[in-house]
Amino acid sequence: MQLEIQKSTFRKLLLLGFSLVLGVLLTLPANAAQYKISLLTCDPGDELYSTFGHTAVRILELESGQDLVFNYGTFDFNTPFFYIKFMRRTLDYQLSLTTTENFLREYNYFKRNVREQELNLSPEQSQKIVAFLQTNYQPENRKYRYDFFFDNCTTRITDMMETVLGQSLKWNYPTENESKTFRNLIDEYVYTLPWSDLGIDLALGAVIDREATEAEKAFLPDYLEAAFESATIIGDGPERPLVSQNNMIYDFPETKGEGINLINPYVIFWAFAILVGILTFIGFKKKRLFKGFDITFFTVLGLLGILIIFLWFFTAHSQTKNNWNLFWAFPGHLYIAYLLFRKPNKAILRTLLLAAMILADIALIVWILGFQSFHPSILPLLLIIILRTNFLYYNLDRFNISNNRT
Template sequence: MNSTFKKLFLTYTFIYTFSFFAQAETYQVSLLTCDPGDEIYSVFGHSAIRIINQETGQDLVFNYGTFDFNAPYFVVKFTQRTLDYMLSVTTFDRFIYEYQYFQRNVREQVLDLNPDQTQEIIKFLQINALPENKLYRYDFFYDNCATRVRDLFETVLGNQLQWNDQPNAEEKSFRELIDEYVYPLPWYDLGIDLALGSVIDAQASERHKQFLPDYMEAAFQRAIIEGDGPSRPLVLSQRTILEFPERNTGGSLFNPYLIMWLIAIVFMVITYFGYKRKRLYVGFDVALFTVLGLVGLLVVVLWFLTFHSQTKWNWNLLWAFPLHLGLVYGLLKKEASVWVRKYLMFALIMADAAVIFWILGWQSFHPSLIPILLVIILRTNFLYYNFEKFKKHKLNMEK
């Protein structure tokens, strides 16, 4: 698509959209809430705004959750949090087709707004949909498809909008809220717990919970409008647009819990035989600490070289440390180096510190990492006390 065609297409789209709103006097505004999908970017669900022109039948959806897969350096920008999301406008039929195809439930809450409030909502969306305004820098917790909807209504309705939060709502951390959605997907769960730091172990307020579309939907259901007549619920009516049978998310044997414990058992066995036969079997340690070092590099990149606020202060770095790659070099040398034993003690202390951080609640690590921490403590202990002795024994045997 050349640039001239793109400009004509955008011009037509916005003229069409604005004329749709300009010619009508009666609108219906509603919140659409979509259930989670199977991909990592859809696993937490979605929110969008639907506006129907009840005189002409035109039906549009305003969607703050779109981005361009074809953007230059997409993966790098997504990782660094420099990828812009956008407000897109589409017909309801085109919007709902995707959810029909992937069999994701969609619910609608029709809102009880007066004409002035409705016009202000439409005006706000018109301005936001302009090419110069539609892009925004996405933040998973604080600026996403759900929070943008919330912020829109708070801006337009002001003090007339009362969220009517539950006084005795269950306290949850950001990590616990995420776990509700990724628990059936243990590899996603592990990846998120590795990538995100201790900042997401903070307690989420009722407002903070609204970054999740399901919680945003519940907040809309409780909300009331005051100050323009008798108080009334924000939601006038609700209905289910798409509903599918509940999907079977039965667990697979190929999950991090089983894999990590199998790894731990292997290391326990080779440590036992290594002690009996006066052998180090450092090949296993080379593989282990190579993986840990690479994971540590990823943690460092996400912490220091991206703009994600949630990847800061990530104490997975205590056990997955980039300098473990240096230990790999030391283990592969034929002659024992003094610094290797010192580093083994350092790695042991770091792993112990990770356990302490976990116990004290300074950061919650993924449960499948328990056997890996045990392996690190076991092998660093074993190598620290036997590295020089068994190395010399091996050299003497070779002679």
């Protein structure tokens, strides 16, 4: 017990000492020191939260050697109702401050590359950026409401540069780049994670299928890095590049891919569709509906529809609006499952089956006409909906439904 108290006391003293060091830097007048300011771009990791990479700002105070990183991408796991707030987009992210050594330790451990772009700023511009970050780090300013596309750890740095440098900063975006929607940009990073890709495409609506401008593409760290590389500074002498020097802090060898993983939604859903086709054929021949399958299938679709409704109407996420996956994953499918489970009113059930069939057809039209890009793996699910609703619709009277409990 005494040892634990000693350890606790030591940790508190260590934390206090570190806080005092940081406090000294943060209370220094911005014009009292010379700084080297860099953009740190970190490669994507293997976990979903790190799939898109990361961006931070490194501040090196040249005289004292203080080497710190300002990071807009942190949040507190101990926040009450963390996961509920995260899902509803009511979780606040915040600007954090740590030493460069501590910041880089994670990336070294997970073998993630880190690149540094030293900025070609005048002493006055550097001091203004430090002052901006000092102000942002004040307790009343450091928290912000995160938005994946428009207010994240990367866009915050863009905003900082534009606020501080104003008209002196010239973004020289390429004019012949390939047009990409926000969904296309996401797909570049999740194509190796098919289940994550599916989940994202199910959760995000048609609003992300619009074309992103070159400036908007810079919500991703790699694109901001490219924007910095082509940007220039004007108005205080000859036009000069924003980036004066590129450094490779970590450059790990690429790991070999694991090969084709057959446990992916494409293989699973198409195999499932083939089995359902065989089941339907057997049911037709033996005059059996196999209601147990349909009860389960339509229950799952209905629950998915409720989740889509929740994300659309009951969260602050702007990207989950206008999600036309709702046409095929419709909450009303739960009532179909309920009617199949009990002795049904066939007229109502047939009407619901016809509606489900039409909605699945509408989903295909929405997809084909480009109103929303669905994940390709849901095609077999749409075919299953159309097949089973047709089968049930035309065979409710031919087969004795009360005797078809399986």
